[in-house]
Amino acid sequence: MINCDKMTIDKINSQMSELMSQLYPICRSITGNGFRETLRILNNYIPLSVHEVPTGTAVYDWTVPKEWNIKDAYVKNSEGKRVIDFRESNLHVVGYSSHIQETVSLSELKQHLHTLPDHPDWIPYRTSYYKDDWGFCLSHNELMKLEDGFYEVFIDSTIQDGHLTYGEYYIKGKTSKEVLLSCHACHPSLCNDNISGLALVSMLGQYLSSLSLNYSYRIIIIPGTIGAITWLAQNESAVPNISHGLVVTCVGDPGKSTYKRSRIGNAEIDQAVEHVLKYSGNSYNIVDYSPYGYDERQYCSPGFNLPVGCLQRTPHGQYPEYHTSADNLDFVQMEYLSDSLLKYMSVINVLENNGCYLNTNPKCEPQLGKRGLYGLVGGQNDKVIDQMAILWVLNLSDGQHSLLDIADRAGMEFSLILDAADALIKKDLLIKHF
Amino acid sequence: MINCDKMTIDKINSQMSELMSQLYPICRSITGNGFRETLRILNNYIPLSVHEVPTGTAVYDWTVPKEWNIKDAYVKNSEGKRVIDFRESNLHVVGYSSHIQETVSLSELKQHLHTLPDHPDWIPYRTSYYKDDWGFCLSHNELMKLEDGFYEVFIDSTIQDGHLTYGEYYIKGKTSKEVLLSCHACHPSLCNDNISGLALVSMLGQYLSSLSLNYSYRIIIIPGTIGAITWLAQNESAVPNISHGLVVTCVGDPGKSTYKRSRIGNAEIDQAVEHVLKYSGNSYNIVDYSPYGYDERQYCSPGFNLPVGCLQRTPHGQYPEYHTSADNLDFVQMEYLSDSLLKYMSVINVLENNGCYLNTNPKCEPQLGKRGLYGLVGGQNDKVIDQMAILWVLNLSDGQHSLLDIADRAGMEFSLILDAADALIKKDLLIKHF
């Protein structure tokens, strides 16, 4: 596990907190200026290349939709008072609502209102991407207060040919084999889903750019579903390079870490995440792949079947605040968000350092004593090398076991095995196999 | 699961009940006129072709035995009273008893008497196919009543060159690949073992003949062991066509359904039966193959190793009434027999509809909304299509998973997966792979 000192974590948390406060008020959707503004802010943290894909572009079975933008929206009562006001919360307007200015009776209005009777204080989040409609969301308590009469409905939105926008940060490593980190950014003021993910990948991008990397890394900031589909359609030639991937979402709530396996189920990314969680010291859940969730649905469609899992905290739909105004800046707690970040860093640490080695002296054990490798203290910088780790690495480095395989077989944490391998490499007792 | 309405079930039960009453009194054995009479009655329900194989015919390691027929048999006491009377129950005579007419002392007679001291009211069932002998079976209570003295023993039987008889109903489907349903009919007045099986296959044959079938079906009514061996020896060219098979026996007792797997263990028939039992709503047992039991022993001998299991209720030998006069018309209850029939129908439904499909749009998910497949209500006849079933079928239809595999992986009943597949086929999102 990656361990950062408290000062470093405090600094990271303060950056993530600042970033989330900036991103929270923006009205995002799968297209439009809110998405662009989000990328502009993120660009202050990680250098993003921004891509604009025109409305109408065919992307597999789908078509890039028209662009939606909104300036203002309200429902005014007969006294001219805004009883529902977009300026107070962008959740008040159903996403992709069409332009409207009309006066309607309360009963007509109610056909277009959405509430959560079980959580009467919360505003739900609703969209209507592919059906021409309009609507407002509000708390059930507010709905109850509406009196009979006529209301002015105004939504100052446009749905026009435009673009689907996405951002990409590509960090070149020693090889072109890459790790995909996919983060959806199509939700308005919802914090865990998925401003938390945006904050995490921003810090992770900074961290990666500071390292000497074996893999190349690609962080993509996309709208959910249509964005993943568009990215795959526009970047199909990059797909064969994807060696591992994670969908980054819902990473800041207080629930325990949950890993949803890739469709492959036992890919190296699955093994790496499960190893990290096992040694994290926290309880966690592992769930098998299912074809419902976030953008792993596209990456794991049978035509791609990529080794992409989802490392999150509480899965979408399994916490009551999900897709409501209660998923706000208070719901995400820095302690959990930075814990998620550390786990992502640990996973990357495993991926970067995993490999398959050959014992150069495969017949019998080598004489460790004459090389200073016998006993518990190894030769490198007074680092304590675990003797059992050395024996396991020697015994299983036959070209068929990666270091991570060895760690799992030995029941030891990856870092112990890695230290042992490093010590053995220095003594020419181990060489890289592939 | 196949669901029949109560009226249909009542009608079926009434037919099965009528059929069992006709079959019960007949004195059957592995050869002879009782077996022929049984086939004649069954022919009123399903059209049987009758085969006669001559005594002495070599069938693998065996030889078709001489034919046994019996007209009457008794033991009379010194007063001329029938104290054991074949006319009261054909179980009274040991099967394949040779002709005898003699006067013997009680102690001599007892050498040839069989009883069940633990069930003093029941008559056991005994045979002596391959050893020239004679004997009587009676209740232990009746044995206790026999007084010292001399008894006239008479068995009016013949053991002569003749034939082994079996019946066959072949139902042609679209392909020559076939499903074998094997039912032994060599027992005299024993109801669960196996008049229940005869009743079940009669109704199943009628049901199959009403369907448009992909597989061909072969129902064989044979004597146990020697009949299966004879059938295999005489029909070896048909064997490669057998894709699936079930031995139909002991299907009407109140015990829970028990499936004995084929020797292969994970054949499609094993998967199909286990799936049906899992979703039956009843508790059930699955047992691994063992080389003891009924005619699966022959079908699963290593030279054939056919995918033939045995779907029964309480396995042979595991209920006290087994092979006694207590396995009578009361022991079989229509509620359990028709439940078994419905399970056989469900298994056939799975086999008929199982298949391997290809997602025609394997890269990313197709847009379900524009095809009316989004949300819980599908487009066909207002049938509700489960959304998760659609996603599972799309995700796993990669040419490597059958619909039954998908159902098992998704943890959903086959019918839901099948409905989803049908809806997707209609929208050209799925095509048959094989």
Place this chain on the structure above:
Amino acid sequence: MINCDKMTIDKINSQMSELMSQLYPICRSITGNGFRETLRILNNYIPLSVHEVPTGTAVYDWTVPKEWNIKDAYVKNSEGKRVIDFRESNLHVVGYSSHIQETVSLSELKQHLHTLPDHPDWIPYRTSYYKDDWGFCLSHNELMKLEDGFYEVFIDSTIQDGHLTYGEYYIKGKTSKEVLLSCHACHPSLCNDNISGLALVSMLGQYLSSLSLNYSYRIIIIPGTIGAITWLAQNESAVPNISHGLVVTCVGDPGKSTYKRSRIGNAEIDQAVEHVLKYSGNSYNIVDYSPYGYDERQYCSPGFNLPVGCLQRTPHGQYPEYHTSADNLDFVQMEYLSDSLLKYMSVINVLENNGCYLNTNPKCEPQLGKRGLYGLVGGQNDKVIDQMAILWVLNLSDGQHSLLDIADRAGMEFSLILDAADALIKKDLLIKHF
């Protein structure tokens, strides 16, 4: 399981007891005259060829060390009294201590003394093979008694060019495929580790020499680690013949039998030992391979990966007496040592008799009745042949299941399956496949 009558066991126990008493007092090490004397005594039980490998011989990554011999050693107090006396226990001297004769202060002396404070009556066992040093071991109580002052230290040892000695008993069987039994003999007065092993292989060697064997057997008596490495280096051409192997160590303590699997994990030797333990009637432990332990570390190094496990009682290091003076003649009990011997004999019995057969009549069951194989009593010497065992052997003898596989699949003891196979072979219903 092999069953010996009590008289035979008593005789064996008496021989093993006598042998252990002779071997116990000898000061053994990885080289030297104590090892030679040990082989000389063992040669009275099994004919050993003795091999001498010169100091300096390269053996893979190692070099055969100089030879150590010792005549006497003591620590005398100022009154000239031996307060530590090699003549009382050879454990008192650290193995491979260099020659010394010096007078030292108590505090200087203490730098070279080893005790076990947790077991104040016991003398520990220590060595310093690869570091030029000297030292004494004593009980903590004795250490406490040493008064301030000066002590005369004397170790009359030599470390000179010489040889590493090992013994070998090769028993030729019908084939050159061989079973390796490896036993280390480098410890001085330690009884369970490994005089018990020496006693066991001596009796086992006698037993094997009395049999008509399919495999050849090679018992090697070697120093631990360097001896196994030397043997492998000097006998590499013999390695491909090794079909199975066991490291024989710690076989006489009261702990339950423990089998440490080979690195392969599911080799035939693993299957055989686990089968024997399962039917032994005693509780037992099975542990997976790990690269720490005895000479299986060398045989299971990745360049060899031999099917060699370790059948022991309590594993090394897991009993408090391990490597102390408490591992003495009382610690090993004949009841447990002979139990271990019987288990080794049973394992060999399985290996010798295991094989893969073909049912000569694979289509349907053969007619057992006409061959006297029907019913529970078979035809050979009134031996009871289990009917289910006959059916299992027939059903699974398809060239893909060994008799041991069949026993495991049937859940029956190997001997029952073997008897059934023998009966079937006699009736030409089974032939050897390989």
